[in-house]
Structures are given as structure tokens and as C-alpha cells.
Amino acid sequence: MENRSSEFVHAPDAPEPVGLYPHARKVGNLLFLSGVGPREKGTKQIPGVTLDAEGNILSYDIETQCHSVFKNVRTILEQSGSSWENLVDVTVFLTNMKADFQTYNRLYAEYFKDCQPCRTTVEVNALPTPIAIELKCIATI
Incomplete structure (x- = not known):
């Protein structure tokens, strides 16, 4: 039986995780990213996103969030020894498919036109922080 040791990866330039999990985990030549949102490091x-005093979303710009989440994914990939071009599978979680899919899909096509990983996009009721998009990715190393 082959030994499939794994390694936790914490990307120093990526936003801090909001729970007890690594940014990514290496298993063999695969890299599994934890859910990545658009937050900024530190x-x-x-x-x-504009929030009220209680932390409820007043307004958000899905285009700005898409650019930020794609940047965060790239940072984690590169600091884990992989690259954008090595993405093989992306699961996208949107909180408002009807309002946001068209913009997200247009930006996705720009960012992923050359590497074209497999993709699944689903709508979820909410995400753990007040964000409208989160990506879950698998890449090779």
C-alpha cells in the first residue's frame, strides 16, 4: 500500500482562515484548497461589501468580490507550490445565483480561459462570513 502522507499549507500572504483549517493541504501531487473568499489579509x-453596525450586508459588488477571491486563490496556489494553470477542479458557491451569475460567469471566463478546470457552480443560502462568493479548488503540484 502506497504511503499518502499529507502536508498542511498556510499561505502567509492570504487572508487568515476563519476557523481551524489550513489554506490548503498537499496529498501526493494534489493540492486541495479550503474554501476561499474575497476577504483581505490582516x-x-x-x-x-458594505455592512451595517450589526454586520448585516447593506450592499455588495459581486464583480469586486470575484476579482478579490480569484486573487486569493492565486496567492494560495503559488505559495503552496502550484499555479493557476494547474487548477483541475473548481466548485463555486454563490449566495444569489439569479443576481450574480452573469457577472461572475463573465469574469470567470476571463480568468480561466487558458486553464479551463472542471467547474461546478451552486447557490447556497449563506456563507460563514458576509460574502457572496467562495471557491473550493483542487490543483496539481
């Missing part, structure tokens, strides 16, 4: 700021 802050609870979410690009494109």
Missing part, C-alpha cells in the same frame, strides 16, 4: 474587510 483585516475583516471584504472588498465590495
Whole structure:
């Protein structure tokens, strides 16, 4: 039986996880990213999101969030020894498919036109922080 040791990866330039999990985990020549959102490193700021005093979303800009989440994915990939071109599977979680899919799909096509990983996009009722998009990715190393 082949030994499939794994290694936790914490990307120093990526936003801190909001729970007890690594940014990614290496298993053999595969890299599994934990869910990645658009937050900025070192802050609870979410690009494109305006919150009220209680932390409820007043407004958000899905385009700004898409750019930020794609940037965060790239950072984690590169700091884990992989690259954008090595993505093989992407699961996308949107909180409002009807309002956001068209913009997200247009931006996705721009960012992923050359590597074209497999993709699944689903709508979810909510995400753990006040964000509208999160990506779950698998890449090769």
C-alpha cells in the first residue's frame, strides 16, 4: 500500500482562515484548497461589501468580490507550490445565483480561459462570513 502522507499549507500572504483549517493541504501531487473568499489579509474587510453596525450586508459588488477571491486563490496556489494553470477542479458557491451569475460567469471566463478546470457552480443560502462568493479548488503540484 502506497504511503499518502499529507502536508498542511498556510499561505502567509492570504487572508487568515476563519476557523481551524489550513489554506490548503498537499496529498501526493494534489493540492486541495479550503474554501476561499474575497476577504483581505490582516483585516475583516471584504472588498465590495458594505455592512451595517450589526454586520448585516447593506450592499455588495459581486464583480469586486470575484476579482478579490480569484486573487486569493492565486496567492494560495503559488505559495503552496502550484499555479493557476494547474487548477483541475473548481466548485463555486454563490449566495444569489439569479443576481450574480452573469457577472461572475463573465469574469470567470476571463480568468480561466487558458486553464479551463472542471467547474461546478451552486447557490447556497449563506456563507460563514458576509460574502457572496467562495471557491473550493483542487490543483496539481
